[in-house]
Amino acid sequence: MEMNSPHEKAVQAIMYGHRCALRLKVRLDDPMADNGSVSTYDLAKSIVSCFSDAISILSDKPKSEDDQFSDLSSRDSSPPPTPQRNQSKKRKINHSGTNSSENWRDDSPAPIYYDGFLWRKYGQKSIKKSVHQRSYYRCSYNIDHDCGARKHEQKIKDNPPVYRTTYFGHHTCKTTHNQDHLFTAVQDQVDDLESARMIRFGEDLVQDKESHTRGFSLSAKHEEDTIKEETMDQCRVITGDDQDCQHVMEENQSSPSGSYTPPSSSGSESVMCDSDLLVDNLASWDFYNQFDLDCARFFS
DNA sequence: TATATTTGACCGAT
DNA sequence: ATCGGTCAAATATA
Numbered sequence: 417m418e419m420n421s422p423h424e425k426a427v428q429a430i431m432y433g434h435r436c437a438l439r440l441k442v443r444l445d446d447p448m449a450d451n452g453s454v455s456t457y458d459l460a461k462s463i464v465s466c467f468s469d470a471i472s473i474l475s476d477k478p479k480s481e482d483d484q485f486s487d488l489s490s491r492d493s494s495p496p497p498t499p500q501r502n503q504s505k506k507r508k509i510n511h512s513g514t515n516s517s518e519n520w521r522d523d524s525p526a527p528i529y530y531d532g533f534l535w536r537k538y539g540q541k542s543i544k545k546s547v548h549q550r551s552y553y554r555c556s557y558n559i560d561h562d563c564g565a566r567k568h569e570q571k572i573k574d575n576p577p578v579y580r581t582t583y584f585g586h587h588t589c590k591t592t593h594n595q596d597h598l599f600t601a602v603q604d605q606v607d608d609l610e611s612a613r614m615i616r617f618g619e620d621l622v623q624d625k626e627s628h629t630r631g632f633s634l635s636a637k638h639e640e641d642t643i644k645e646e647t648m649d650q651c652r653v654i655t656g657d658d659q660d661c662q663h664v665m666e667e668n669q670s671s672p673s674g675s676y677t678p679p680s681s682s683g684s685e686s687v688m689c690d691s692d693l694l695v696d697n698l699a700s701w702d703f704y705n706q707f708d709l710d711c712a713r714f715f716s
Numbered sequence: 717t718a719t720a721t722t723t724g725a726c727c728g729a730t
Numbered sequence: 731a732t733c734g735g736t737c738a739a740a741t742a743t744a
Binding site: 538539541542543544552554 | 732733734735736737738
């Protein structure tokens with residue numbers, strides 16, 4: 417099963433947000449039950465971002481479904497990375513001296529926090545034409561799998577913010593190992609917390625995830641943190657107030673934004689893939705809904 | 717201590 | 731000489 421249609425992406429975004437919301441609720445119900453590795457603010461921000469994503473995807477349907485995503489992937493053997501989770505405009509670019517079929521540009525209102533691949537930052541430069549610096553990333557499997565994929569990311573516009581990510585080369589690494597660690601990891605955290613609660617309701621959704629023994633870091637998270645600090649700095653200049661910055665940033669946020677720090681995992685031997693995640697989620701979706709109703713009744 | 721990021725140096729292209 | 735991309739030592743982080 418492929419995870420390509422906008423509908424499926426929207427469903428995933430909503431499910432991700434739902435998991436974050438569940439965790440937030442768990443924490444609000446019983447602050448001691450949570451290990452506190454993720455701040456309440458970050459959880460809330462993730463929830464807002466996920467719904468923004470879903471809304472963006474669904475409201476974009478009339479024009480983008482046919483000509484942008486499907487068309488480009490079917491025409492080219494090296495499509496942009498999937499799953500794509502931000503509202504963005506993808507464009508093939510011509511770059512003299514390189515194979516243009518392997519280069520992609522992606523503009524989005526927020527830094528891409530997860531594009532299906534793991535990246536390692538290897539440089540950052542001031543660019544003549546822009547006040548914003550450009551960050552350089554290469555595939556985290558650059559050495560392990562001799563993967564030559566790279567990307568640049570740069571904020572190219574303020575108000576509304578536009579972040580341009582340009583992809584170069586194609587991934588020769590095993591993408592099933594590269595993709596979906598974030599979702600897997602996030603789901604692990606939420607599942608752990610949910611398991612504890614669901615037992616109270618006589619249910620047992622504990623699943624063998626194997627992921628807590630793995631260790632990896634998400635460049636995208638740090639990438640986002642950098643941008644976040646830059647944005648905060650800009651806000652401070654204007655408002656001189658950190659709380660205002662938080663509000664402004666929250667309103668401008670339109671992607672899950674990496675605020676949710678996943679647990680460590682080495683990822684290199686993960687076998688979790690799209691279909692696993694989707695089936696798993698769909699299987700528990702009805703239960704989650706019922707669980708919400710039960711909780712609402714129980715705590716009201 | 718291992719791994720990732722930061723940041724000035726280096727280098728090729730123009 | 732300047733610019734943009736990459737390297738790699740220093741630094742940060744878990």
